[in-house]
Amino acid sequence: MSAPPTAARSAQGHGHRPHRNFRLLLVGETTSKLGISVTSVLLPLVAVTTLHASPFMMGVLTAAPWLPWLVLGLPAGAWVDRLAPRPVMLVCNAVSAAVFVSVPVTWWLGALTMGHLLAAALIEGAASVFFSTAYSSYLPLLVPRGELMGRNAQLQAGDQAARVAGPGLGGLIAQTAGGVPGLLLNAATFLVSSLCLMAIRGAAPRPAPAPRRPLAREIADGLRFVTGDPWVRAVTGFGAAVNLAMAGFQAVQIVFLVRTLGVGSDTLGWLVSCGGLGGVLGGLAAGRLARRLGSARALLVVQFTAAPFGLLAPFAGPGPRLGFFVAGTVVMFAGVVACNVVIVSFRQAYCPPELLGRVTATTLFLNYGTIPLGALLGGSLASLLGARTTLWAVTAALIAAGGFLLVGPLRGLRDLPGAPATEG
Structure with missing residues (x-):
């Protein structure tokens, strides 16, 4: 297309x-x-x-x-x-x-x-x-x-x-x-x-769908596009790895705050909300960063600048040391949301309109499928190694998720492509 x-x-x-x-x-x-x-x-x-x-x-x-x-x-x-x-x-x-x-x-x-x-x-x-x-x-x-x-x-x-x-x-x-x-x-x-x-009035007309074929073949089209296109494959693998790590973090954070640090219920709510606050900041900053740096560069810079802040969270302790948890989660969640904005916008602009539903569903299937796995792994690790050690592991995994971007075609580019190249 x-x-x-x-x-x-x-x-x-x-x-x-x-x-x-x-x-x-x-x-x-x-x-x-x-x-x-x-x-x-x-x-x-x-x-x-x-x-x-x-x-x-x-x-x-x-x-x-x-x-x-x-x-x-x-x-x-x-x-x-x-x-x-x-x-x-x-x-x-x-x-x-x-x-x-x-x-x-x-x-x-x-x-x-x-x-x-x-x-x-x-x-x-x-x-x-x-x-x-x-x-x-x-x-x-x-x-x-x-x-x-x-x-x-x-x-x-x-x-x-x-x-x-x-x-x-x-x-x-x-x-x-x-x-x-x-x-x-x-x-x-x-x-x-x-x-x-x-x-809502005056939306653009939806492209005419292609003639219907067996459902399995249409599903295969979406899978083939996601796994076969190097750009979509790289950001989908990155998103799945990020969700795996973040699900592990969220499965353990309350246990860490309550049982390891002794945080009371009056403080727990606002500490957990810090991640959402970071997400708001990341969402607001994503467009500006993409315009200034280029969408591909912004994705790499945000990932490898924000994700390491997550390593601050396990340093947290009672009293003023709770600031490590606040700073770590605010910046980490801001980076995750900013990257998500760039990726979703790329997918909507890049994928052929008649395939967008299948491509979206395939990527969400792969990305969301890692959430229960990450939560299970986080809980299991916390039972074996303790909550603090598990936070070290999952935040390190979040940083490592950027490897999907480095091994893909993004390195050296300023912007992600806005539409797939037409096949000759």
Whole structure:
């Protein structure tokens, strides 16, 4: 797919209120992410306090939203490429809202069970698979290709801000309204997201899908593109390795803070939120760094400048030495989010539009598939070696993840390519 037709589609489709359309998308997405962040506190709280779930069941509940990626991640890309993205997103929002309404309704009827919570987490996770895949295909229809970096940076900053505010808001809602009724807030955020999507006008027309073929062949097209293209292969391997390391870090950080350092619950919340604050800063800085350094150089500079700061976290101790944890997590998370902005923007501009859903689903399948593995490895290492030693290991692994960028074709380049070369 050559670059000029893509540029022509962008110019044609973005002439009608592009900034208004993006603002609507940003407000809807940030609102729903805030609801999801609140739910990340409320759902486990309901399981523990209302249903008295065992530690094993809590682990299952934590893993449940990610499991659909392992089952549906690849076929979701092929299905989304056959459909218009906005209707897919609206259906996913409706399903997610209904799921979170069902929990308080069942509780009020006296029939809430742990099985219901697990089913809710699985169904919402499945909806998230399709929503995330369609969403990545929808953004290039709303904004010109040259603005993708800046717009993705704003979306990432909103996402991280929601992650910072969500846990505290979730605790406040649990204290005032109760954990189960508080889940209605998440249902309302999906409604806001849908209203914003329905208000968008003048998006670029979606490219006509290719004639349908067997699902397995369409999935294979996405896999072949991701594994065969050197640029996409390098950033996908990097993303999977980063998620592996970060999942291990997040699985151990609370154990480290509470049991190793003796941090109280009043301090724990804001220490954990420091990562989200770093993510906000990284999202805001990503576009500026990419413009100043070039997207390829920015990816390398950010990774090898920010990731080593993670090594400060294991130096933390009681009192003023908690500053090591704060500085390490703020800069480390800022680097992770900034790199993610660059990679997502590259993928949206580079991949052929008719393949974007499958390529997105394949990369997310590979990237998200390492999250439960990283959490399991982090927990196992902490049991064997202790939390502090495990933090050394996972932060070192985060630095090593940059090797995927060094062995790929990025070295010596200023910018990542904006569109694949046309085959002769």
